[in-house]
Amino acid sequence: MKAIKLASNDNVATLLGDVEKHEVVEIISADNEVIAEIKALQKITFGNKIALCDIANGEQILKAGHSIGKSITEIPLGQLVHVQNVRSERLDIPEAIIEEIIKQMGIEK
Amino acid sequence: MTATFKGYPRPNGTFGIRNHVMIVAIDECCEGIARNISKEIEGSVVVTNHYTCMYGGNEEMIDTIIHTGINPNIAGVLVIAMGCGSIDPELVAGPVRAEGLPAHTLTVIKNKGTIETIKDGIELAKQLKAHADSIERVDAPVSALRIGIKCGGSDTSSGLASNPSVGAASDKLIDLGATTMAGELLELLGCEDILKARSVSPEVGDKIERLIAEDLKRWHVIEGTETMSIGNSVGGLTTIDEKSQGAMHKTGSRPIQDCLRISHIHREKPTTPGFYLTETTMLCGGSAMHFASLGAQLILWTAGAAGFNNSIVPVIRVSGNSSLITADMDINACGIMDATDTIDNVSNKIVERVFAVANGDKTNLEGVGYAYASLYQKDQRLEHVIGICPQ
Numbered sequence: 001m002k003a004i005k006l007a008s009n010d011n012v013a014t015l016l017g018d019v020e021k022h023e024v025v026e027i028i029s030a031d032n033e034v035i036a037e038i039k040a041l042q043k044i045t046f047g048n049k050i051a052l053c054d055i056a057n058g059e060q061i062l063k064a065g066h067s068i069g070k071s072i073t074e075i076p077l078g079q080l081v082h083v084q085n086v087r088s089e090r091l092d093i094p095e096a097i098i099e100e101i102i103k104q105m106g107i108e109k
Numbered sequence: 110m111t112a113t114f115k116g117y118p119r120p121n122g123t124f125g126i127r128n129h130v131m132i133v134a135i136d137e138c139c140e141g142i143a144r145n146i147s148k149e150i151e152g153s154v155v156v157t158n159h160y161t162c163m164y165g166g167n168e169e170m171i172d173t174i175i176h177t178g179i180n181p182n183i184a185g186v187l188v189i190a191m192g193c194g195s196i197d198p199e200l201v202a203g204p205v206r207a208e209g210l211p212a213h214t215l216t217v218i219k220n221k222g223t224i225e226t227i228k229d230g231i232e233l234a235k236q237l238k239a240h241a242d243s244i245e246r247v248d249a250p251v252s253a254l255r256i257g258i259k260c261g262g263s264d265t266s267s268g269l270a271s272n273p274s275v276g277a278a279s280d281k282l283i284d285l286g287a288t289t290m291a292g293e294l295l296e297l298l299g300c301e302d303i304l305k306a307r308s309v310s311p312e313v314g315d316k317i318e319r320l321i322a323e324d325l326k327r328w329h330v331i332e333g334t335e336t337m338s339i340g341n342s343v344g345g346l347t348t349i350d351e352k353s354q355g356a357m358h359k360t361g362s363r364p365i366q367d368c369l370r371i372s373h374i375h376r377e378k379p380t381t382p383g384f385y386l387t388e389t390t391m392l393c394g395g396s397a398m399h400f401a402s403l404g405a406q407l408i409l410w411t412a413g414a415a416g417f418n419n420s421i422v423p424v425i426r427v428s429g430n431s432s433l434i435t436a437d438m439d440i441n442a443c444g445i446m447d448a449t450d451t452i453d454n455v456s457n458k459i460v461e462r463v464f465a466v467a468n469g470d471k472t473n474l475e476g477v478g479y480a481y482a483s484l485y486q487k488d489q490r491l492e493h494v495i496g497i498c499p500q
Binding site: 002004006014015016028030031032045046047048049061063064066067068069081082083086087088089090091092093094097100101104105 | 265269273298299303330332333334335336337339342343344345346347348349350351354358446447448449451452453
């Protein structure tokens, strides 16, 4: 399965299909060139993001060249980057809704 | 790449890509009269004030009608009033005439009633149509091209495929000398710093921030508000910042010349070619008429869903969602989603399509179905109450 890294300084890539835990993901650039292979640390579904490097706690998550929020914990290479480990820098999703998203998606914490 | 398009020259120096006669029902009671006239005139479009026959409090909407009347795609205007309300049809016809376009008015109760007015209206509209038909397309500079950019029914593919492709097309069109415009300020929540950095001056940056904040207040977005659906998040959007940036990608990367205000006292328009933010509403139907009033000749629409059309400003549809690719869709961006196509390549197709449509090719849904010319306006009284009514 492929995941697209939209800008060169991004630390996440977006999955173009579903991957299972331990499956290898081909990371492609916006020009469709394969630039890396990364093993997914958990199941990640289409449209979600995978960490392209180890991300420290409190670091900005960069997608398409811009910050989409900050990590609230260390995020290892290959991990799903989503509501369980990132918060908005502008206006958070209410906590109860985050819990519901984690439940619906079966995210391993 | 061509640096010109074939447009209909207007007396005020603009160039239309369509050549419509516009029939205005300036109060709601005239709608049927306007439609009966329009039935007899090929290529005519009806714009109705469906709110009221009173002027006070509706200045913003009437102003949208006036400025749509001088949109380059309009060759002439007929304004019908019932005559018992307070909106003088000359309010619209006067400014249209001042731009050098033919404009007529009919007031039903001064014109022996509905039946006679329809007869007279058809005669006047035929004159306008004959005038329109006498105008031929000529070479027009790309700098005369204004394009609105809008998204609707967004999904995962919008942020990854259709929005970035339209953004890249916008950059290319601007580099060729055109003007592009986006609106939906509410949906740029969380993008303020990025947009400020793209502004041509700190003043424009501050204006963007202020007008986004006003829209958040207008739509009552506060701490604890659900700004995204659970479906958005399950689909992969982690924060409102990410969702907004997905929408922002359709605006490309060129400098932001200004953030143009639309209100009962402001109708700011582009002054030099380039990219503009505007107060164009996020509501699809109303947005088309906002873009029309700012002089846009066509709209690029990134679609997670179908719908949305306008009979004055043609709409080019772009989608990266394979389940939505039907005969309605102008540009298929699905190849980006399975890594068989690139944003750069799709954006080239969009630019080509823009020029083809500007030169007269119909968009896939142009003239198909029916689109009401929705007129959105802000509630001035409410704006006063929440303290954001511009003075």
